[in-house]
Amino acid sequence: MHDFVVVGAGPAGSRFARQAAQRGQDVVVFEQGEVGEPLACSGHVSTALWGFTPDGARERLLQNEVYGARFHLGGPDSPAYRFYKDDVVSNVIDRVGLDRTLADAARAAGADVRENHTVVGVREGRNGVTVEVRGPDGVATHRGRMVAGCDGPASRVREELGLPEPGELLHGVLGFAEGPDAADFVDVHLTVPRFFAWRIPRGDAGVEYGLADSHRPARSGDRPALVPAGRRGRPDQALHRRGNPLRHDRRRPRCPRDRPD
Numbered sequence: 001m002h003d004f005v006v007v008g009a010g011p012a013g014s015r016f017a018r019q020a021a022q023r024g025q026d027v028v029v030f031e032q033g034e035v036g037e038p039l040a041c042s043g044h045v046s047t048a049l050w051g052f053t054p055d056g057a058r059e060r061l062l063q064n065e066v067y068g069a070r071f072h073l074g075g076p077d078s079p080a081y082r083f084y085k086d087d088v089v090s091n092v093i094d095r096v097g098l099d100r101t102l103a104d105a106a107r108a109a110g111a112d113v114r115e116n117h118t119v120v121g122v123r124e125g126r127n128g129v130t131v132e133v134r135g136p137d138g139v140a141t142h143r144g145r146m147v148a149g150c151d152g153p154a155s156r157v158r159e160e161l162g163l164p165e166p167g168e169l170l171h172g173v174l175g176f177a178e179g180p181d182a183a184d185f186v187d188v189h190l191t192v193p194r195f196f197a198w199r200i201p202r203g204d205a206g207v208e209y210g211l212a213d214s215h216r217p218a219r220s221g222d223r224p225a226l227v228p229a230g231r232r233g234r235p236d237q238a239l240h241r242r243g244n245p246l247r248h249d250r251r252r253p254r255c256p257r258d259r260p261d
Helices: 011-022 047-052 057-061 095-109 156-161
Strands: 002-007 027-030 044-046 062-066 068-072 080-084 090-093 112-114 118-125 128-135 138-149 170-177 185-189 197-201 207-214
Touching (some): 002 128, 011 027, 011 095, 011 138, 027 095, 044 047, 057 062, 057 095, 090 095, 095 112, 118 156, 138 156
Parallel strands (some): 002 027, 068 185
Antiparallel strands (some): 044 090, 068 080, 118 128, 185 197, 197 207
């Protein structure tokens, strides 16, 4: 019997598996496909990420450093309201590489990470859990003291065990353009009714474009008003949010003139 059966080898599953294995636990991880594929999330992350990665990961994965953002309240060519800090706010990384790096770190710690293994059933018992897994050689049964469901928004573990659904699900799409872009800001478009769209420069790797939205019906007041009444279309005016240390700066010289398509 395993100590932990981990379902999903994304960042959450691989980090949990690595930590448990480092503490001497018997850990097996099942990933439905190949680790990191298909790409499931943006590569724009907090700088706190590097506290959870193995040595050398930052040098391999870092693509760009971000100091601020431009907020657009209209279309792609609408005026931009810019916020910056003197220090790095966030990082842009190789997102597929992150997943693979964390899975490799879990393996190095002693976890048994198995790709192309799909969990098809989970049952609770008095002394643990039974997990049925379909792999290249057919369906096999694995027992564990506990199961960790790290298998995303369409979680098989949650479905099998009758756990509550998330309060909200976002549906998103990502696209990529070639051509280096080392700008030090991201673009955020607030015209999407219940979330936003974005443009993220990835250094030599190009540009990431994305959009996400909730599947729930739109409600009055979904779009926050970041600009005081009467100031729309005036990007030279500072925008302030309570407790926000970002500063508005329309003169920052590192902002390129190009706009997303």
